[in-house]
Amino acid sequence: MSIPFFRVEVGGDEREKIDEVFDGEAPDIISDLETAFESYIGAAHALATSHGTAALHLAMLAIDLKRGDKVLCSINAYPSVPEVVRHFDAEPIFIDIDATTFNIDLEKLEAYLAENKSKKLKAVIVSHIAGQSVDLERLYGIARLYDVKIIEDASDALGATYKGQKIGSTGADITCFDFSPHLRRNVCNGGMMVSDDEEIIERARLLRNHAMVVDDEALGYIYDVTDIGSQYMMSPLDAATILVQLDKQDDTVERQQAIAERFNERLEGAPHIKLPIAEQDHAYSLYIIKVDKNRDSFARELAANGIECGLHYIPLHLLSYYKSKYSLRVNDFPVALRNYQQVLSIPNYAALSDDEVEEICDAILDVASTRV
Structure with a gap:
């Protein structure tokens, strides 16, 4: 018998929730998922996206990444990590890894920051390989010392913890999740961006849907565009499936x-x-x-x-x-x-x-x- 690298189990609960969407009984399913995710992670704000790469790209938009800025990341990361940096014509700076955990080597990260002080150094993206984090207390201390933002790529870390606390609630500026990560493809796509910083999340919320602002006092079809955004809204059908899976x-x-x-x-x-x-x-x-x-x-x-x-x-x-x-x-x-x-x-x-x-x-x- 062949055993695949990954297999998804979808049961009656998922199908029932999807039927609610089809029947028009769950008009707020995306915001329901965001609320449930905030509660599950213990974060102040959660923003659902079409996929995990969208969450990472929104994170770059939210920190106002610009051409020529620099973002440090592990050399052992999925291509989506440096890819979102390059889309801004910014520069990913690669750091070698710890041989035991396969995560970014904090010694080498700190050494680079100590030797390369620059206003262009904007952030560090840290990937939690296999669901195990680096020493986050030390990482956050390094970030404060060198004034860089921490964005955690938690594609492999949904439900993972650091000292008993859920990844996404431990102190990063932004944490991004992927519900259908590399080689572990779900039946649905989706990502989530979480942050305790209301300003960051509100900017991301605006840019998630073409930076459109709708005039609520008008007829509902009058809108303005206030910035350059994109279309990263999650599908209600994906939200329904993920909401049920989150409970498990x-x-x-x-x-x-x-x-x-x-x-x-x-x-x-x-x-x-x-x-x-x-x-x-x-x-x-x-x-x-x-x-x-x-x-x-x-x-x-x-x-x-x-x-x-x-x-x-x-x-x-x-x-x-x-x-x-x-x-x-x-x-x-x-x-x-x-x-x-x-x-x-x-x-x-x-x-x-x-x-x-x-x-x-x-x-x-x-x-x-x-x-x-």
Whole structure:
């Protein structure tokens, strides 16, 4: 039996909520989702968007990113992170990663900020790989010291926590979520931008729909445009699905953690692989192992056994656009390069049955035992 890298379970509750939208019984479903998300995360404001990249782009608009500004980010991030920076003709500055967590290396981040003081340094985008954050207290301290904004890319961290507190409520200027992230495609699209800063969220709210301002005292079709925005409104059908799934998210995280614990038990000491290490709270939205050599061969053998795997991520300096644009060399980010050659994400999601978890373990142990 083949086990996909990710599988979505959609039940009667989602279908019932979607029917309410079709029947006109949920006219405020998007604002209902935003309110529920504020409560779930513990943030003052939440703004729903069409997808996660839209949330990141709105974040750049909200902090008034301009041409020539600089935004620091991890070299191990999905292309959407530097992409939204480049759309402003601003410059992403890449920082190498921590070899254990695959997150941005705070030592290297602080060293860069100490050596490159500039008014053009606008923000740091921090991606929480696999649902584990960096030391956020230290990160926020660095941000205050060097006067840069912190935007957290929580695409892999919905429901994840830092010292028991939900990601999105710990002190970032903006946190962005993606309900259909890379290789874990949902049946719907959607993103969410959260912030405790009312000015930031109101600017984003305006720009989310072409910066249109409607005259409520007129007939409803009189509008003005006050800035350059875009169309990043979430679909009501997506909002309905996500609203139901949000209610199950803590159970989803709990199941991911339980599966990860079983992986840890079964795979401990297996030859040629290293298991993930939790330095902070870990939601295990991804379970990333390291294969000591020939990672792609290992993945092909797992695929032959019916186990589909993923990769998180190809370091940005190996991608043609960024390599060429910034004259980056392969060895410029040695930790990320070394990790890239070894990391492999194996299936870990709530829809996996116990039997499937055991089948994944059996396949990994079988492939590992035959390697030289």
